[in-house]
Amino acid sequence: MKETINVAYAFDPKDDIETQYQKWLDSGIVYKDIDLGILTEHVKVDLSFVSQMDVKEYTLYQKWCEVHEKYPTQETSTLFGTEMQLIDPTQKAMIDEVKSNIWTPDSPDAYLDLEPVLVYTDDSSEKVSTGMDGTSVIQKVKRSDLPERWNAARTFISTMKNNSNIGRNLNFFAQDKKTGKYLGVICISSDFLDLTPRDNVIGWEREKKTQGGMINYTAIGSTIVPFQPLGYNYVGGKLLALLCLSDTVQDLWKKQYGDTLVGVTTTSLYGKTKANGLSQYDNLDHWQPMGFTSGSVSFEPERSTRYEIREWLKKNHTRKYFEWYVAKKSSGQPYKRDHKNRSLSFTYSKLGIPKELIRSEHARGIYFSPLYDNTYDFLCGKCEGNDLKKSFETSTESLSNTWKQKHARGRIGFLKKKNKVSTETLFYDDLIYLSWQETKDKYLSQVGR
Numbered sequence: 001m002k003e004t005i006n007v008a009y010a011f012d013p014k015d016d017i018e019t020q021y022q023k024w025l026d027s028g029i030v031y032k033d034i035d036l037g038i039l040t041e042h043v044k045v046d047l048s049f050v051s052q053m054d055v056k057e058y059t060l061y062q063k064w065c066e067v068h069e070k071y072p073t074q075e076t077s078t079l080f081g082t083e084m085q086l087i088d089p090t091q092k093a094m095i096d097e098v099k100s101n102i103w104t105p106d107s108p109d110a111y112l113d114l115e116p117v118l119v120y121t122d123d124s125s126e127k128v129s130t131g132m133d134g135t136s137v138i139q140k141v142k143r144s145d146l147p148e149r150w151n152a153a154r155t156f157i158s159t160m161k162n163n164s165n166i167g168r169n170l171n172f173f174a175q176d177k178k179t180g181k182y183l184g185v186i187c188i189s190s191d192f193l194d195l196t197p198r199d200n201v202i203g204w205e206r207e208k209k210t211q212g213g214m215i216n217y218t219a220i221g222s223t224i225v226p227f228q229p230l231g232y233n234y235v236g237g238k239l240l241a242l243l244c245l246s247d248t249v250q251d252l253w254k255k256q257y258g259d260t261l262v263g264v265t266t267t268s269l270y271g272k273t274k275a276n277g278l279s280q281y282d283n284l285d286h287w288q289p290m291g292f293t294s295g296s297v298s299f300e301p302e303r304s305t306r307y308e309i310r311e312w313l314k315k316n317h318t319r320k321y322f323e324w325y326v327a328k329k330s331s332g333q334p335y336k337r338d339h340k341n342r343s344l345s346f347t348y349s350k351l352g353i354p355k356e357l358i359r360s361e362h363a364r365g366i367y368f369s370p371l372y373d374n375t376y377d378f379l380c381g382k383c384e385g386n387d388l389k390k391s392f393e394t395s396t397e398s399l400s401n402t403w404k405q406k407h408a409r410g411r412i413g414f415l416k417k418k419n420k421v422s423t424e425t426l427f428y429d430d431l432i433y434l435s436w437q438e439t440k441d442k443y444l445s446q447v448g449r
Contacts, residue, residue, distance in 0.1 A: 008027060009023060009024045009027035009326075011328050011332070013328075013330045013331075013332065014330075017323075017327055017335065020322075020326070020327055020328070021319070021322055021327070024322060024326055025318075029314070029318075031311075031314060031315040032311040032314075032315065033315070034308050034311050034312040034315070036312070036351075039305075039308050039309070039312055039351070040351045040352075040353075042301065042302075042304075042305045042308060043301050043305055043309075043347070043348070043351060043353060044353065044357065046300075046301035046302045046305050047299050047301060047353065047357040047358065048357060050299045050300070051299050051356065051357045051358075051360070054360075055360065055362045056444065056447040057440065057444060057447075058299070058360075059159060059160060059161070059269075059447050060159055060439065060440065060443060060444055060447050061436065061440075062161040062300075063158075063159050063160065063161055063428070063431065064431055064434075064436055064439045065302075065303070066155065066161050066162060067155065067156075067428075067431040067432055068431075068432070069303055070155065071086060071091055071432045072086070072087050072088075073085060073086055073087060073432060073433065074087050084433050086432065091152075094145070094148055094149060094152050095152055095156065095429050097149065098149055098152050098153045098156070098182070098427075099425070099427055099429070101180065101181055101182050102181065102182055102227045102228075102425050102427070103176055103179065103181035103182060103183055103227065103230060104181075104229065104423070104425065105229070105233070108233070108412050108415075108416055108421055109412070111230075111233075111234050111404065111408050111412065112404060113178070114176050114178075114183070114400070114404075115176060115177035115178055115397075115400070116174055116175070116176065116177070116183055116239060116243065116396060116400045117174070117175055117176075117177045117248075117396060118172040118173070118174055118175075118186065118243055118246065118248040118249065118396065119172060119173045119174075119175055120170065120171070120172055120248075120252060121146040121147055121149070121150040121171045121172060121173060122146065122147070147171070149173075150171050150173060150185060153173070153182065153185050153227075154185045154187075154223060154225065156427050156428045156429045156431075157184075157185070157225055157226075157227055157228070157426070157427060157428070158225045158428075159428065159443065159446060159447045160225075160269060162223075163222075165187065165189040165190065165222055166190070166333075166334050166337055166338065166339065167189065167190030167333055167334070167337065168188075168189060168190040168219070168256075168257055169187060169188070169189050169190075170187065170188040170189075170249065170252055170253065170256065171185070171186070171187050171223075172185070172186040172187075172188075172243075172248075172249075173185060173186075174186060174226075174239070174240055174243055182227055183226060183227060183230055183236060183239070183240075184224075184225055184226035184227055184230065184231075184236060184237075184239070184240045185223055185225050186221065186223060186224055186225075186240055186243065186244060186249075187221070187222045187223035188219045188220070188221060188222070188244060188249055188253065188264070189219060189220050189222040190215075190219065190220070190337075191215055191218045191219050191220045191265050192220055192265060192267075193206075193209060193210070193215060193337070194206070195265065195290070195293065195366055196294065197290045197291030197292065197293075197366055198265060198290040198291075198366050198368050201288075201290055201368070201376075202368075202376045202379055202380065203376060203380050204379055204380060205380075208379070208380060208381055209379075212381065214379050214380075214381070216257065216259045217259050217260060217261065217262045217263070217378070217379065218261070218262060218263045218264065218265060218379070219249075219253060219261060219264050219265070220264065220265045220266060220267075221241065221244040221264055221265070221266040222266075224237060224240045224241050224244060224266060224280075225237070225240070226239065226240055227425065228422070228424055228425050228426040228427075229421075229422040229423060229424060229425065229426075232422045232424075233411065233412055233415060233421055233422055234407075234408040234411055234412055235280065235403075235407050235408060235411045236408075237280035238280055238281075238284050238403055238407045238408075239399075239400065239403040239407075239408070241266070241280060241281055241284060241287060242284070242285070242286065242399040242400075242402060242403055243396065243399055243400075244264055244266070244369075245264060245286060245369055245371060245394055245399065246394055246395070246396045246399055247394050247395055247396065248396060249261065249264075250371070250394065260385055260388070261371065262370070262371050262372055262375045262378055262379065262388065263368060263369060263370045263371055263372075263375045263379070264368070264369045264371070265366070265367070265368050266281065266287075266367050267293065267364040267365060267366055267367070268280075268281060268364050268365035268367070269364070279365055279367075281365070281367040282365075284407070285392075285402055285406065286369050286391070286392055287367045287368070287369050288367065288368055288369065288370070289365065289366070289367055290366040290367060290368050291365075291366055292363040292364065292365055292366060293363050293364045293366060294363070298341060298344065298345075298358065298359045299357065299358060299359060299360070300344065301344075306344075309343065309344070309347050310325070310343070312347070313343060313346075313347065317346070317350075320343075320346065321343075323335055323336050324336050324339035324342055324343050325339055325343075370391060371390070371391055371394065372388040372389055372390055372391055373389040373390075373391050374387065374388060374389055375388075375391075426446065428443065431443075
């Protein structure tokens with residue numbers, strides 16, 4: 001074991017990878033002894049449990065684990081006895097605030113009055129006021145709770161785990177401009193590097209994507225989740241998918257990263273396994289189906305076991321640990337993408353974990369929206385940026401009107417005839433206090449909503 005030296009490691013963007021590595025080694029890393037046999041047993045036990053689940057049950061189980069990790073509780077004495085309460089009372093206040101701001105229609109046709117807008121959830125917002133000379137003055141107003149509010153909303157309005165993405169990320173609330181009420185959450189992230197069906201349609205060679213840097217001109221809608229009952233009553237997921245293509249998103253991508261956004265990718269939760277074969281992206285204007293992923297769901301061990309894996313890697317495969325968890329590019333972004341899956345796959349191979357415990361075949365639908373008529377030519381290097389020709393109107397107003405006229409109207413009309421209009425918000429914060437069995441009994445049928 002190396003002797004600890006009390007020199008804190010600090011990333012310097014001027015350092016190349018080798019310099020970073022040496023500085024990190026010299027900072028006095030603390031190594032923990034992790035017994036290989038015990039680690040192997042922990043991994044096998046964890047994976048044996050989850051590998052027996054189908055994709056819907058595993059999706060819900062990951063959500064349950066996420067909620068219990070992020071929102072820990074403790075038994076507290078009250079006037080009425082004892083009850084489980086959140087350890088951090090500010091979390092309850094945040095949850096209550098989000099719940100109180102969900103848009104709920106006062107009539108089935110209330111959607112016609114909506115004026116959807118996207119609000120970027122950085123930690124500040126612009127406030128426009130009028131100066132003494134009558135001119136507009138733009139001030140930056142600190143809104144430090146916006147990211148936490150977005151994360152609380154994302155966690156509890158979907159049964160899908162709220163994964164943080166490595167690389168570029170733009171998080172938005174979709175809100176009604178008139179009332180400020182929430183319609184949904186969106187995250188626009190760094191695109192998947194390899195999606196063979198999509199890349200074949202585009203004619204995209206990997207070298208052009210990577211060394212040519214063209215992958216930076218596309219993004220992925222990694223989170224596109226409506227609040228309920230907007231999602232159920234009015235196919236609100238289609239509204240959010242359209243807003244992913246809006247001028248608001250395109251302009252911010254250009255401002256934040258310097259690249260023109262020419263196309264957006266997304267994948268469905270289910271693909272060929274879904275009963276009716278459809279997702280919210282099917283039959284949706286401007287989104288083109290591109291086939292299916294090669295298909296697999298990678299099972300993960302429990303949080304405590306993942307910690308043991310990291311400590312084992314740090315001591316026994318130090319260079320790999322450094323590249324996956326510490327090293328950065330000069331831009332400050334991680335040196336290697338997808339460090340979690342890289343480290344788990346590597347560890348499974350070293351521990352000899354059986355393949356049937358590691359992953360389950362599960363294809364997802366792939367969808368792509370080219371924002372320009374010649375998006376494919378641009379991505380393949382056949383034309384320049386100043387030659388791009390816009391494919392369709394991407395104002396928020398125009399996209400919202402498309403949703404209202406082509407999708408929401410038919411959906412709510414159908415539900416009215418069948419007397420099936422919903423009033424449920426389906427906010428899953430009660431998972432905080434439910435056991436896994438209680439969660440499965442109550443919510444397994446709702447996975448994917």
